[in-house]
Amino acid sequence: MDREKKVAVLAGDGIGPEIMAEAVKVLKAAEAAFGFRLKYEYADVGGCAIDCHGHALPPETLALCEASDAILFGAVGGPKWECLPPDQQPERAALLPLRKHFDLFCNLRPSRVFPALVEASPLRPDIVGDGFDILCIRELTSGIYFGRPKGREGQGADERAFDTMSYTRREIERIARKAFEIARLRRKKVTSIDKANVLTTMVLWRQVVTEVSRDYPDVQLNHMYIDNASMQLIRDPHQFDVLLCGNMFGDILSDQCAMMTGSMGLLASASINESNFGLYEPAGGSAPDIAGKGIANPIAQILSAAMMLRHSFGLEAAALAIERAVEETIAAGVLTRDIARDPRKAVGTAQMGDAVASRIRA
Numbered sequence: 001m002d003r004e005k006k007v008a009v010l011a012g013d014g015i016g017p018e019i020m021a022e023a024v025k026v027l028k029a030a031e032a033a034f035g036f037r038l039k040y041e042y043a044d045v046g047g048c049a050i051d052c053h054g055h056a057l058p059p060e061t062l063a064l065c066e067a068s069d070a071i072l073f074g075a076v077g078g079p080k081w082e083c084l085p086p087d088q089q090p091e092r093a094a095l096l097p098l099r100k101h102f103d104l105f106c107n108l109r110p111s112r113v114f115p116a117l118v119e120a121s122p123l124r125p126d127i128v129g130d131g132f133d134i135l136c137i138r139e140l141t142s143g144i145y146f147g148r149p150k151g152r153e154g155q156g157a158d159e160r161a162f163d164t165m166s167y168t169r170r171e172i173e174r175i176a177r178k179a180f181e182i183a184r185l186r187r188k189k190v191t192s193i194d195k196a197n198v199l200t201t202m203v204l205w206r207q208v209v210t211e212v213s214r215d216y217p218d219v220q221l222n223h224m225y226i227d228n229a230s231m232q233l234i235r236d237p238h239q240f241d242v243l244l245c246g247n248m249f250g251d252i253l254s255d256q257c258a259m260m261t262g263s264m265g266l267l268a269s270a271s272i273n274e275s276n277f278g279l280y281e282p283a284g285g286s287a288p289d290i291a292g293k294g295i296a297n298p299i300a301q302i303l304s305a306a307m308m309l310r311h312s313f314g315l316e317a318a319a320l321a322i323e324r325a326v327e328e329t330i331a332a333g334v335l336t337r338d339i340a341r342d343p344r345k346a347v348g349t350a351q352m353g354d355a356v357a358s359r360i361r362a
């Protein structure tokens with residue numbers, strides 16, 4: 001790495017600050033071990049930013065992100081802000097605009113079963129086998145989460161609310177190309193998820209994905225309806241390599257994939273744009289039910305930091321070292337409550353971060 005890189009650290013709400021502290025701890029251990037330097041600059045985002053600045057994505061936060069080489073993001077939202085009008089809630093007023101602003105259209109969510117956690121999966125042992133390895137590639141800046149018009153109108157029994165699902169050929173093509181390019185580096189299989197039997201948007205999705213696939217004859221493509229895919233993931237996860245999804249279906253299936261590996265707290269993600277600028281965040285949310293208790297699993301945040309080193313900074317060896325340290329820590333039986341077989345032996349968030357960091361130092 002030629003110069004010190006600047007990381008915008010947006011921890012957010014709920015468990016966000018707790019798990020972020022552990023990711024930064026691990027990154028600092030990696031800096032010392034591998035001799036690179038990162039500069040961490042912190043800013044408010046989400047509900048805590050509404051409380052302090054009156055806006056979920058204050059201009060100074062956006063300016064910091066623009067001046068940074070990557071964004072490390074925690075989570076936003078929670079019951080405290082649910083009373084706000086929908087367009088002012090932290091998720092819609094901060095996270096979605098951030099994704100749109102930086103055109104972070106490509107969301108990578110890898111779900112792999114750690115060998116020591118085969119038993120933590122809620123799937124039957126004969127289905128999990130030695131573990132599966134699925135990469136969910138989710139389109140992140142379009143689809144029904146962004147389509148216009150959306151709104152509410154009318155009153156009484158006639159009051160209605162509506163969202164618009166929309167995809168352009170260009171939007172589908174660029175995420176499909178990413179999926180095929182990445183599948184080439186893996187097991188060369190793309191399963192495109194849609195609902196083309198009902199939704200016109202998804203008819204175009206299927207058509208464009210099929211057209212793009214002709215440029216990748218070495219990669220096998222099959223199409224699957226979202227309802228079937230949800231069932232097939234549980235019946236036989238080994239049939240999947242790369243899942244190519246639109247925004248909403250990828251949101252839903254990736255939570256399912258996370259839990260199939262043992263916990264929501266294990267699923268890391270990278271959201272990148274065409275210039276390889278990225279935002280790195282756990283796939284889960286602010287987990288208000290466990291926030292402030294020091295028991296959240298920091299692994300998804302730590303592995304998101306490893307993805308940042310790999311995708312934004314080209315620090316492959318350091319990324320691998322973090323991933324290996326996480327795997328070894330889990331194998332040594334250092335487990336947070338969500339993945340521990342015996343909750344009485346579970347460690348807290350900070351102990352898990354300490355254990356991973358000390359393995360990197362070693």
Ligand SMILES: NC(=O)C1=CN([C@@H]2O[C@H](COP(=O)(O)OP(=O)(O)OC[C@H]3O[C@@H](n4cnc5c(N)ncnc54)[C@H](O)[C@@H]3O)[C@@H](O)[C@H]2O)C=CC1
Nearest residue numbers: 075076077078091264265284285286287289290296297338
């Ligand atoms: N990227 C983001 O900032 C996201 C924000 N949210 C927001 O977060 C809030 C809570 O949403 P929920 O639907 O409850 O989803 P959630 O992902 O926050 O929590 C779902 C379940 O997973 C557990 N969980 C999540 N992360 C965990 C971790 N690291 N360790 C252990 N357990 C973990 C929680 O305890 C909870 O039981 C809402 O305001 C929601 O809109 C939800 C998803 C993503």
Ligand SMILES: CC(C)CC(=O)C(=O)O
Nearest residue numbers: 091092095096251283284
């Ligand atoms: C605001 C939501 C779309 C966040 C979320 O659930 C996700 O990105 O997985």
Ligand SMILES: [Mg+2]
Nearest residue numbers: 251252255283
């Ligand atoms: Mg989600």
